[in-house]
Amino acid sequence: MSVKIYHNPRCSKSRQTLQLLEDNGVQAEVIQYLKTPPTAAELDKILTLLDIQPRELMRTKEAEYKATGMDNPDLDRNALIAGMVNTPKLIERPIVLANGKAAIGRPPESVLEIL
Numbered sequence: 001m002s003v004k005i006y007h008n009p010r011c012s013k014s015r016q017t018l019q020l021l022e023d024n025g026v027q028a029e030v031i032q033y034l035k036t037p038p039t040a041a042e043l044d045k046i047l048t049l050l051d052i053q054p055r056e057l058m059r060t061k062e063a064e065y066k067a068t069g070m071d072n073p074d075l076d077r078n079a080l081i082a083g084m085v086n087t088p089k090l091i092e093r094p095i096v097l098a099n100g101k102a103a104i105g106r107p108p109e110s111v112l113e114i115l
């Protein structure tokens with residue numbers, strides 16, 4: 001089974017989710033998304049797997065959300081995805097991909113459903 005986690009080591013939920021995976025014997029490919037952001041195509045696929053819209057994957061309370069204009073209600077899906085690619089801090093974390101499915105680790109235990 002191939003498992004990926006889009007991880008931020010400074011985030012407690014992300015660290016807890018990674019630990020939970022390890023505790024369950026899962027060897028995940030760790031992608032520090034702030035250093036290696038997902039592409040627009042990867043984010044589009046993640047959104048499809050999660051069955052959510054781009055704003056639902058965005059950290060709307062980050063200062064960068066307003067500073068980059070992502071709070072503009074007229075932005076379409078592609079513009080919002082581009083905003084997350086350009087400012088990866090806006091992406092909610094952690095995201096785990098496994099078995100052709102995706103889950104956000106909030107709470108961390110939610111990722112167990114896709115393993």
